[in-house]
Structures are given as C-alpha cells and as structure tokens.
Amino acid sequence: MPKSILVDPREMRRRSTLVGGEIPLNAYVPDPEAEARKYGREDLVRMYRDMVFIREFEVMLDRIKKDGQYQGIAYAHLGPAHLSIGQEAAVVGQCYHLTPDDFIFGSHRSHGEILAKCFRSIAQLDDDTLMCIMQTYMSGAALRVVEKFSHGSVKDLAINYVLYGTLAEIFGRETGFNKGMGGSMHIFFPPFGVMPNNAIVGGSANIATGAALFKRINRWPGICIANIGDASMGCGPVWEAMIFAAMDQYHTLWDKKVGGAPPILFNFMNNFYGMGGQTIGETMGFGVLARVGLGVNSEGMLAERVDGYNPLAVADAIERKKVILLEGRGPVLLDTVTYRFSGHSPSDASSYRDKEEVNQWQLHDSPAAFRQHLKDNGHADDAELDAFHQDIVERLRHVVREAVSLEVSPRVNTQTDAIGEMMFSNQFKDRMAEGRREVLLPKEETRLKITSKKHRFGLENGQPLPRLKCVTYAEALFEAMLHRFYEDPTMIAYGEENRDWGGAFGVYRGLTECLPYHRLFNAPISEAAIVGTAVGYALSGGRVVVELMYCDFMGRAGDEIFNQMAKWQAMSGNVLQMPLVLRVSVGSKYGAQHSQDWSSLVAHIAGLKVMFPATAYDAKGMLNLALRGTDPVVFFESQRLYSEPEKLVEGGVPVDYYEVPMGEPAIRRAGHDITIVSIGATLYRALDAAAELEARYGLSAEVIDARFLNPLNYAPIVASVRKTGRVVLASDACERGSFLHTMASNISQLAFDALDGPVAVVGARNWITPPAELEEGFFPQKDWILDAIHEHIVPLAGHMPGTVQTTDEILRRNRLGV
Numbered sequence: 156m157p158k159s160i161l162v163d164p165r166e167m168r169r170r171s172t173l174v175g176g177e178i179p180l181n182a183y184v185p186d187p188e189a190e191a192r193k194y195g196r197e198d199l200v201r202m203y204r205d206m207v208f209i210r211e212f213e214v215m216l217d218r219i220k221k222d223g224q225y226q227g228i229a230y231a232h233l234g235p236a237h238l239s240i241g242q243e244a245a246v247v248g249q250c251y252h253l254t255p256d257d258f259i260f261g262s263h264r265s266h267g268e269i270l271a272k273c274f275r276s277i278a279q280l281d282d283d284t285l286m287c288i289m290q291t292y293m294s295g296a297a298l299r300v301v302e303k304f305s306h307g308s309v310k311d312l313a314i315n316y317v318l319y320g321t322l323a324e325i326f327g328r329e330t331g332f333n334k335g336m337g338g339s340m341h342i343f344f345p346p347f348g349v350m351p352n353n354a355i356v357g358g359s360a361n362i363a364t365g366a367a368l369f370k371r372i373n374r375w376p377g378i379c380i381a382n383i384g385d386a387s388m389g390c391g392p393v394w395e396a397m398i399f400a401a402m403d404q405y406h407t408l409w410d411k412k413v414g415g416a417p418p419i420l421f422n423f424m425n426n427f428y429g430m431g432g433q434t435i436g437e438t439m440g441f442g443v444l445a446r447v448g449l450g451v452n453s454e455g456m457l458a459e460r461v462d463g464y465n466p467l468a469v470a471d472a473i474e475r476k477k478v479i480l481l482e483g484r485g486p487v488l489l490d491t492v493t494y495r496f497s498g499h500s501p502s503d504a505s506s507y508r509d510k511e512e513v514n515q516w517q518l519h520d521s522p523a524a525f526r527q528h529l530k531d532n533g534h535a536d537d538a539e540l541d542a543f544h545q546d547i548v549e550r551l552r553h554v555v556r557e558a559v560s561l562e563v564s565p566r567v568n569t570q571t572d573a574i575g576e577m578m579f580s581n582q583f584k585d586r587m588a589e590g591r592r593e594v595l596l597p598k599e600e601t602r603l604k605i606t607s608k609k610h611r612f613g614l615e616n617g618q619p620l621p622r623l624k625c626v627t628y629a630e631a632l633f634e635a636m637l638h639r640f641y642e643d644p645t646m647i648a649y650g651e652e653n654r655d656w657g658g659a660f661g662v663y664r665g666l667t668e669c670l671p672y673h674r675l676f677n678a679p680i681s682e683a684a685i686v687g688t689a690v691g692y693a694l695s696g697g698r699v700v701v702e703l704m705y706c707d708f709m710g711r712a713g714d715e716i717f718n719q720m721a722k723w724q725a726m727s728g729n730v731l732q733m734p735l736v737l738r739v740s741v742g743s744k745y746g747a748q749h750s751q752d753w754s755s756l757v758a759h760i761a762g763l764k765v766m767f768p769a770t771a772y773d774a775k776g777m778l779n780l781a782l783r784g785t786d787p788v789v790f791f792e793s794q795r796l797y798s799e800p801e802k803l804v805e806g807g808v809p810v811d812y813y814e815v816p817m818g819e820p821a822i823r824r825a826g827h828d829i830t831i832v833s834i835g836a837t838l839y840r841a842l843d844a845a846a847e848l849e850a851r852y853g854l855s856a857e858v859i860d861a862r863f864l865n866p867l868n869y870a871p872i873v874a875s876v877r878k879t880g881r882v883v884l885a886s887d888a889c890e891r892g893s894f895l896h897t898m899a900s901n902i903s904q905l906a907f908d909a910l911d912g913p914v915a916v917v918g919a920r921n922w923i924t925p926p927a928e929l930e931e932g933f934f935p936q937k938d939w940i941l942d943a944i945h946e947h948i949v950p951l952a953g954h955m956p957g958t959v960q961t962t963d964e965i966l967r968r969n970r971l972g973v
C-alpha cells in the first residue's frame with residue numbers, strides 16, 4: 156500500500172531560497188496589573204513561597220554535603236547532590252499551568268522541578284485526593300513518618316510528605332519515593348505527574364517523547380516536558396528525540412482523530428554551563444540555543460527563549476505552548492534562561508567562571524526580585540514573606556531529623572534479595588489497559604488467513620516440505636505480533652522499515668494492511684530515539700515492540716538499552732513497569748558490522764530478560780511470552796532462521812496461542828554420553844555434531860537449546876551433565892566474554908563432582924566477522940565442536956582435528972588478544 160506522498164522532481168529541482176523563521180527572545184512584557192488580575196494575590200504569593208521552599212531545601216543539602224549538618228542535625232550524605240540554587244523561578248513558573256496530568260521528566264539537577272510540580276499539585280488537588288494518594292503510594296510508608304510531626308491541614312501534611320519523600324529518597328531510604336533505589340538524580344512521584352529524572356545527560360529527551368507518544372496514541376490528557384540542560388544539546392539522542400517528535404507523518408499519514416504530534420516540550424534549562432564547559436563561546440556554536448529549533452522542522456519547533464528569572468514569563472510561555480501541544484501542533488522548544496549560583500555539585504569550586512559573573516547574576520536573584528515585585532505591587536509585606544522562610548526551616552528541621560534516622564527511615568536490606576525482587580515485575584497481562592483495539596481488518600482476514608493454512612511442521616515422513624508451503628520462523632513471529640495487537644489496545648510497534656516494507660526482514664508483512672499508522676509506523680534512522688521513546692511509552696503504561704534491524708546497531712542505542720530500558724523498573728522501586736520488547740536480528744554474510752551475535756553483551760546487563768529462539772515453534776511461543784509480560788525483553792532472532800519451518804518440535808507451530816515457559820531450556824535430542832548446550836542458531840550445528848558423534852564415534856550426545864540467557868533455569872542442564880559427565884557449550888558470539896563462560900562457570904560449580912573433564916566452550920573467533928565467503932572460519936562449525944570434545948573432554952578414536960584447540964593455542968590467542 157504506497158503512501159502516495161509525491162516526491163515531485165520539478166519541485167525538488169526548482170530554484171528558490173529558504174527563508175529562516177524568527178525566534179522570539181524574552182518576549183514577555185511584564186504588566187503588574189494584568190498579572191494581579193490573572194493570577195490573584197494568593198497564587199502570586201504562593202509562587203514566592205515555593206521558590207523560598209525550594210531554595211532552602213537545596214541550601215539544606217548544600218550544608219549537609221559541605222558541613223555535615225543542617226540546623227545542628229549531623230549527617231554524612233555519601234551520594235550526589237546537584238543543586239539548582241538560582242534556578243527557582245524557572246521551575247516554579249513552569250509548573251504554574253501544569254496539572255498532575257502533565258508529566259515532567261528531568262535531569263540530575265531536578266530537585267527543584269520535583270518540588271515545584273508537587274507543590275503545584277498540592278495546591279490544585281482536594282484534600283480527599285491528596286490523602287488517598289499519600290495513603291496508597293508505597294502503602295503509605297512516607298505518610299506514616301510525616302504524620303507524626305505534622306499538625307496542620309492536609310495540604311500542610313502533603314507539603315511535609317513531599318519534602319520527606321524526596322529527602323528520604325536522596326538519602327537512599329526505603330521510605331523514600333522510590334524505596335531509595337533512585338537517589339538524588341532519579342527521584343520521581345507519578346501521582347503528581349513527576350516522572351523519572353535521569354542521571355544520563357539528555358536521557359529524558361527520548362523518554363519524555365515516548366510518554367507524549369503514549370498520551371497521544373492512547374488519548375490520555377496532558378502534555379510532557381523534558382527538562383534537560385543546555386549542554387545536553389550536544390547529545391545525539393537529544394537531537395534524535397527532537398527529530399522523532401517532529402516527524403511529518405503525525406500530520407500527513409496518521410488518522411486525524413489521533414490528534415496530531417505527541418505533546419512534547421523540550422525545555423532546556425539554560426544555565427550556560429555543562430559542568431565547567433561553557434555552552435556559549437566554548438563547547439557549542441549555536442549562539443542562542445533556541446536557534447536549533449529552526450533546524451528541526453519548518454515551524455522552528457515554535458522555539459522561544461524565555462526569561463527563566465521571571466516566574467511569570469515562564470508561566471506565560473508554558474500556558475501558550477500547552478495549548479499548541481494539546482492541539483497536536485508540537486513539538487516545542489524552550490530555551491529557558493537561568494543560572495546556578497551553586498557549583499555543579501557541592502565539591503565544585505567553580506574555577507571555570509569569574510566570581511564577578513556569579514555576583515552579577517546574584518543581583519538578579521529571582522526569589523529576591525519576585526519578593527520586591529510582590530511588595531511593590533502591594534501583594535504582601537515583609538512579615539508575611541519572612542514567615543515562609545521560618546516555616547520551611549521549621550519543616551526541614553523535622554524532615555531532616557526523620558530522614559537521617561535509620562530507625563524511622565531504614566534502608567532496603569541487601570542481606571536479603573530485596574533488590575533482586577525489584578529487578579523484574581514478573582507479571583503477565585493480556586492487555587495493559589482496557590479499550591478498543593484499533594484495527595483495520597477482522598483478524599481472520601489478515602495474513603493469518605494464509606499462514607494458518609500452511610503446513611505447520613516442515614517435514615513429512617522425515618522429508619522436508621517446500622519452505623513456501625510451511626509456516627516459517629518469520630511467520631511464527633508475525634502470528635505472535637498479530638495476536639497481541641488484537642488483544643492489547645495499547646500495543647504499538649515501530650522501527651526502521653516497520654510498515655510498508657514489512658519489517659526489515661518481512662516479519663511484519665501483512666500488518667500494514669490491518670493496523671492504523673499510529674499502531675505501526677516507520678521511525679527515522681534514530682536507534683536511540685527508537686528505544687528511548689519506547690522506554691517512555693512503556694513506563695507510561697503501554698505495551699510496545701521496537702526493532703533494530705541488526706543487533707550490531709545496538710551500539711547506537713547503548714544508553715537507552717543498558718541504562719534506561721534495563722533500569723527503570725528497579726530504580727522506581729517497582730512503581731513502574733516496562734512492557735517493552737526490543738527485537739534485534741543477528742545477521743550473517745554481511746561482514747563486520749552486520750553479522751555479530753551480541754546476546755552476551757546484553758545478558759551482562761542487569762535488568763534485561765534475554766531470549767533467543769532457534770526454532771519456529773519457539774519463535775512464536777517465546778514472543779507470545781515476551782508480549783504478555785511486563786518486563787523489558789531483548790529478543791534475539793537469527794537471519795539464518797527466518798525462512799526456516801519448524802523441524803524439531805513434533806506437530807510444528809500451533810495455530811492457536813501458546814507460550815514457552817520462562818527460562819526453560821529445551822532438550823532437542825536425548826543422549827547419555829555427552830551434553831551439548833547451544834544458544835541460538837548454533838543449535839543446528841550442534842545437532843549435526845551430535846549426529847556425527849553417534850555415527851562415527853558411537854557417542855550418544857544430548858543436545859540442549861538454552862533458548863533463554865536471562866532468566867535461565869540451569870536445573871535441566873545440570874541434570875543432563877550429571878547424567879553424561881561431559882559438556883560442551885556453543886554459540887555464535889565471540890568467545891571472549893561470551894555468555895558461555897558464565898554458563899561454564901555455573902555448571903562447574905553446580906555439577907563439579909559429576910564432571911569427567913572441563914566444560915568446553917566453543918564460540919566465534921575474537922575477530923571481526925569476515926566476508927560471507929570466510930564465515931565458516933569465524934563462526935563455530937560442527938567440526939569445531941568435535942575438535943573441542945576431542946581435545947578437552949574425551950579423545951575421539953581416529954579423529955583428525957581440523958582446528959587447533961590446544962591449551963597452547965588458547966594461551967597464544969589470549970596473549971595476543973585475538
């Protein structure tokens with residue numbers, strides 16, 4: 156189904172000039188009378204209060220880090236504290252027009268944003284709602300602490316609750332907002348729309364965009380803001396997020412009912428420094444950060460520079476931009492000018508900037524300036540305004556005392572497996588939310604009509620049937636995808652060539668016809684954005700499948716896979732789930748950058764489930780499993796297998812729904828003399844080796860297909876090894892650092908007494924993957940497995956090794972690092 160977006164050569168070759176758009180800089184014109192009418196005295200004064208509260212919170216942390224005490228309460232805080240002293244107006248102004256439905260995502264320097272958003276939500280919500288949130292969030296753990304010393308209204312209690320929940324999190328306590336698993340740089344509190352803050356510079360850009368995508372596709376209310384620093388403009392993933400957010404297809408191809416572009420605002424908290432690097436004049440060339448918007452889309456991202464030292468200028472900008480975003484006319488870029496008086500962190504001596512510059516900004520200090528504004532316009536007097544400072548000091552005295560107490564605010568017990576229990580949610584849900592499944596065809600009329608009628612098993616009387624007449628590994632994957640699309644209204648999939656092309660390797664052929672654009676679409680060639688937005692989509696509550704054509708491209712999405720996808724469930728203290736499946740294909744024949752098996756690399760990272768089916772039955776059964784789960788899965792597939800029918804599991808690939816049990820290896824061939832364990836497509840070479848062991852050497856080999864790298868139940872493997880006393884492991888991953896060595900070490904510990912020899916490991920050579928014609932010298936072959944057995948485990952009578960597997964050779968290779 157072509158898209159019919161004409162690329163007209165006459166238009167493309169026409170002589171003309173592109174005229175740059177205009178970007179407003181600090182366009183806000185203060186008007187005290189109009190402001191008084193618009194906001195009212197009470198809200199104006201509350202803005203000041205919030206600035207003072209945030210300032211004192213950060214000063215308290217500064218004292219604790221530098222002096223080891225606050226108000227006489229001693230504490231040694233080991234973790235970080237990136238303070239935002241000086242940036243208060245930018246955050247208070249931002250939150251004024253936001254409601255709990257609006258999400259903010261932040262950075263390492265987000266304490267102020269968190270507090271401002273929470274304070275604003277407290278002002279907006281009624282007492283019953285506030286009590287309900289405090290009582291139910293983490294079963295009321297933080298509420299129980301603050302109730303003891305809070306004696307005012309529910310809103311007063313809620314303010315103490317927020318101060319305490321935030322501080323206890325910074326101090327790594329179980330009573331903190333994220334059970335102490337996040338700490339200073341990752342605190343968040345979803346009930347008030349405070350979403351994850353990120354220690355990876357710019358990390359929030361893609362995640363917030365994914366959350367905005369979730370809101371748009373699932374018609375949820377509110378906008379999303381990525382609060383990131385000026386220096387993050389140097390990060391590729393931030394650019395990728397902006398490109399992704401500005402795709403034309405939201406307007407040209409997506410159904411108008413969906414509502415246009417995701418409501419995402421990229422707010423750069425522009426304090427002019429990235430640690431000691433100065434973004435203007437040194438590390439960047441944009442001059443004015445907002446200029447970047449012009450490079451992203453024809454609307455220039457509706458970019459503006461906003462005076463972040465005037466909370467009302469920021470509030471005005473957010474109010475205007477929110478309307479635009481809700482109408483689907485984003486993305487928006489704000490260059491919010493601000494300045495931090497504090498160092499990058501408390502240990503920073505600010506040697507990279509002149510004292511004079513800091514002094515000049517201090518003359519503009521926003522709480523002081525806004526206080527003057529309130530007094531000048533008759534909104535408040537000194538006595539009323541001074542009281543806020545006394546109030547916050549008093550509150551913090553209680554909050555700090557409780558947060559430093561190990562009795563009141565204990566840490567998670569690492570002697571038990573408390574953190575282990577948070578690594579995965581281990582839940583299964585048919586759908587992440589109820590609702591209408593938006594599809595274009597009844598399920599029976601999809602490509603399923605064709606696949607369901609094919610032979611479900613690839614052999615007849617032991618002879619192979621024509622492949623075209625059998626359900627293949629790729630089609631088995633398709634059936635799993637189709638099933639979940641028709642079950643879960645939140646499920647979407649995207650990646651490069653996911654739509655008309657049918658997925659890079661044809662797995663999605665037929666999906667274009669049955670799914671609207673917003674459920675299946677082509678992404679830009681932006682691997683970081685593909686995975687990072689999926690993280691944001693999933694943690695907002697939707698199920699998502701994204702694909703990176705070749706697993707070699709994971710390098711382009713390294714942070715998003717290893718730090719974001721893998722970590723947010725546990726860092727949230729299990730507040731969030733991550734129903735995200737990342738499909739990656741292991742290539743072959745395409746050389747060094749398209750033919751690597753990186754499953755070991757992924758298995759090394761805590762927080763990811765790793766699956767690698769080797770047969771068509773497993774392709775469907777394991778993808779079904781992954782797609783019903785709520786945990787992040789990296790799903791490896793093999794290009795050697797896409798066109799293969801099921802030839803091992805009797806009965807073939809069921810038409811109906813089924814799942815492979817989580818973490819369970821499959822015994823593919825029974826035997827009693829030696830065990831061969833394989834990962835992925837290496838299975839077939841292991842089976843060939845087993846056949847030859849039987850035929851030529853009279854040895855009966857048991858072949859086990861691991862199927863899973865994490866989690867993995869070793870019991871069937873150990874049981875096999877206890878029976879055979881011998882084991883060889885094989886996979887296409889490069890041998891050095893291969894997951895096989897983890898397996899070998901575990902098997903040695905679990906079955907040492909039963910082993911007749913060492914656990915042999917057969918991986919690919921520690922080289923680049925050479926051209927197709929040389930691959931047999933690189934990837935493990937049947938003969939390599941035989942050679943390894945002969946050399947290390949049991950001599951095979953009359954066997955002539957074709958490869959050198961001697962201990963001397965192992966030493967030589969390692970000495971040379973190859």
Ligand SMILES: Cc1ncc(C[n+]2csc(CCOP(=O)(O)OP(=O)(O)O)c2C)c(N)n1
Binds near residue numbers: 263354357430
């Ligand atoms: C990807 C990445 N690179 C480097 C760092 C180390 N680092 C932490 S904060 C920071 C500066 C960030 O500057 P900016 O984005 O402007 O935020 P600011 O600190 O000014 O609030 C750096 C380099 C990091 N955390 N993440």
Ligand SMILES: [Mg+2]
Binds near residue numbers: 426
């Ligand atoms: Mg900065």
